[in-house]
Amino acid sequence: MQDQLKALLDKARTELSATKIRADFEAAKARYVGPNGSLTAFMKQMGSLPKEQKPIVGKLINEAKTTLTGLLENALRAIESNELAAQLGPEIDPTLPSPDALAGTYHPLTLVREEMCRILAKAGFNVVEGPEVETEFYCFDALNTPADHPARNEQDTFYFPAATRFGNVSRKVADEKYLLRTHTSSVQIRTMLKGPPPIRIVSPGRVYRRDTTDATHSANFHQLECLYVDKNVTVRDLKALLDYIFASLLGKDTKTRFRPHYFGYTEPSFEVDLSARHLPKVNKEWIEIGGCGMVDPTVFDAVGYDSSVWTGYAFGMGLERLAMLLYGIDDIRYFYQNDLRFLRQFA
Numbered sequence: 001m002q003d004q005l006k007a008l009l010d011k012a013r014t015e016l017s018a019t020k021i022r023a024d025f026e027a028a029k030a031r032y033v034g035p036n037g038s039l040t041a042f043m044k045q046m047g048s049l050p051k052e053q054k055p056i057v058g059k060l061i062n063e064a065k066t067t068l069t070g071l072l073e074n075a076l077r078a079i080e081s082n083e084l085a086a087q088l089g090p091e092i093d094p095t096l097p098s099p100d101a102l103a104g105t106y107h108p109l110t111l112v113r114e115e116m117c118r119i120l121a122k123a124g125f126n127v128v129e130g131p132e133v134e135t136e137f138y139c140f141d142a143l144n145t146p147a148d149h150p151a152r153n154e155q156d157t158f159y160f161p162a163a164t165r166f167g168n169v170s171r172k173v174a175d176e177k178y179l180l181r182t183h184t185s186s187v188q189i190r191t192m193l194k195g196p197p198p199i200r201i202v203s204p205g206r207v208y209r210r211d212t213t214d215a216t217h218s219a220n221f222h223q224l225e226c227l228y229v230d231k232n233v234t235v236r237d238l239k240a241l242l243d244y245i246f247a248s249l250l251g252k253d254t255k256t257r258f259r260p261h262y263f264g265y266t267e268p269s270f271e272v273d274l275s276a277r278h279l280p281k282v283n284k285e286w287i288e289i290g291g292c293g294m295v296d297p298t299v300f301d302a303v304g305y306d307s308s309v310w311t312g313y314a315f316g317m318g319l320e321r322l323a324m325l326l327y328g329i330d331d332i333r334y335f336y337q338n339d340l341r342f343l344r345q346f347a
Contacts, residue, residue, distance in 0.1 A: 005064040008038050012068055016075040025079055029072055039068060105347035109222055109335055112323045113204050116224055119248045123241060125202040125226060130187035132206055133160070135176040138186040142302040143265040157182055158208050180208035185265065188227040188314060192303040197310050198230040204319065215331045222319035229295065229305070229312030235268070238292060238313040246274060246289075250326065253278050257286065266293025266314055280328030287325075290317030 012032055019025045032039050042061055049057055106114070117127050139145075140152055150156060160178040187203035204224040211217040228237070239258065246254045258270035270293055273286040292315030297307035320332050327346075329335075334342050 002060055005042065005060055008032075008042075009064060009067055009071075012071055016071050019075055020079065020082065022079055022083070025072075025075055028075075032068060033065075033072070039065060105343065107335075107343065108323050108327060108329075108346050109319050111346060112319050112326060113222070113224065115249060116245070116319075116322070117202060117204065119245055120202045120226065123200075123244065125200050125228075128187055128191055128201045128203050129205055130181075130184070130190050130203065132181055132208075133178055134181040134186045135178055137176055138189050139179060139181050139183070142189040142299065143185055144296050144298040144302070145264045149264070151182060156210050158210065181205075182209055183207050183316065184223045184225045185314070185316065188225065189299075189303060191227070192229070192305065197305065197312070198228075199312070200228050200230075202226045213333065215333065218320070218332050218336070221332070223316055224319055224322075225314065225316035227295070227312065227314045229310055231310065233294075233311040233313055235294060235313070238294070238315065242272060242292065242315065249322070250274070251278060258292075261291060261293075263291055263293055265296050265299050266291075267296045269293035272315065272317070274325075276325070279325050281330060282325065289321060289325075290315060292316070 012028075015028055016025075019028055031037055034040065039061070042064075046054060046058060046061070117125075121127075136152070140149070145151060158180040162177070184203045184205045184207060187205070188201070191199060191201055191203075202224060203226075205222065206220055207223050208220045211219050213219060226241075228241075239256070242256050246256055253275070255275040257273045257275075259273060261269045261271045263269040269291065271288055272290045272292055274289045276282040276284055276287045292313065295312040295314055300307040300310060300312075320335060323329060323335070324332065
């Protein structure tokens with residue numbers, strides 16, 4: 001029987017090495033280890049052997065079975081490799097030039113953000129960023145937003161469950177509620193708590209509010225806010241900077257105006273309007289673009305600044321709003337759809 005098993009293995013080795021497709025492999029496998037296979041026939045003979053021969057023959061059959069299983073596995077791996085190679089096609093020469101001649105580009109929101117940061121860098125502002133997960137202290141309390149303010153309702157703000165804890169928050173606010181920041185003004189508080197004035201920062205970033213998505217609203221969008229704190233800072237300084245920014249971004253014919261408004265963290269506070277008839281797809285004489293004002297003394301008290309010594313201004317605006325004006329885009333949803341037909345227009 002030893003010679004018969006050796007002959008069976010030699011035959012299997014030759015046949016399986018020549019097998020190239022899965023159907024031939026399955027047929028060969030059935031001929032050897034199937035219910036009516038050659039090796040199966042040897043195993044069936046075990047019952048008719050004398051008791052003293054069974055251990056010897058059983059060992060020979062098990063060794064043959066192990067060898068045959070290895071031959072079958074090797075043959076199957078080779079067939080799978082050939083199938084994968086057929087799917088992938090011919091080998092790629094990495095030294096060949098790319099067939100795609102289309103150049104990549106920045107997202108329009110990135111273009112506007114970087115341009116605004118460049119403009120403000122010329123005026124001495126440094127870019128500072130902060131976490132998108134905030135606490136009520138940084139997002140509301142330190143910004144003079146009372147506990148009963150509508151912005152703090154769960155209908156307006158995305159709060160985390162009470163059991164959630166994050167490691168990037170200082171101990172004094174470790175027991176507060178966590179939320180997705182509703183504005184990048186929280187970065188202003190973090191910056192002022194790190195050291196004394198003078199401070200001149202711009203803080204761009206993503207913010208979140210419970211807005212219903214439509215052509216002009218989104219539950220997540222991008223803001224850019226500025227803070228300047230020093231001695232003898234005035235509203236005139238604020239107006240001069242805004243005139244410089246929008247003339248640089250939208251053209252020298254762009255003018256700004258202030259309208260009285262209310263923000264909890266600035267006093268006095270203003271809405272900022274732009275003269276807009278020279279902009280694409282705009283038919284109004286003036287359009288609202290953001291909010292601004294002089295930093296409220298209550299905010300200085302929250303960060304330990306002496307409001308009798310220091311004054312400052314702050315302003316903020318939406319980057320989507322700026323991009324829509326700059327490029328003549330009439331629907332905010334285009335920014336988030338990843339449509340290459342839209343994005344390639346900014347290459």
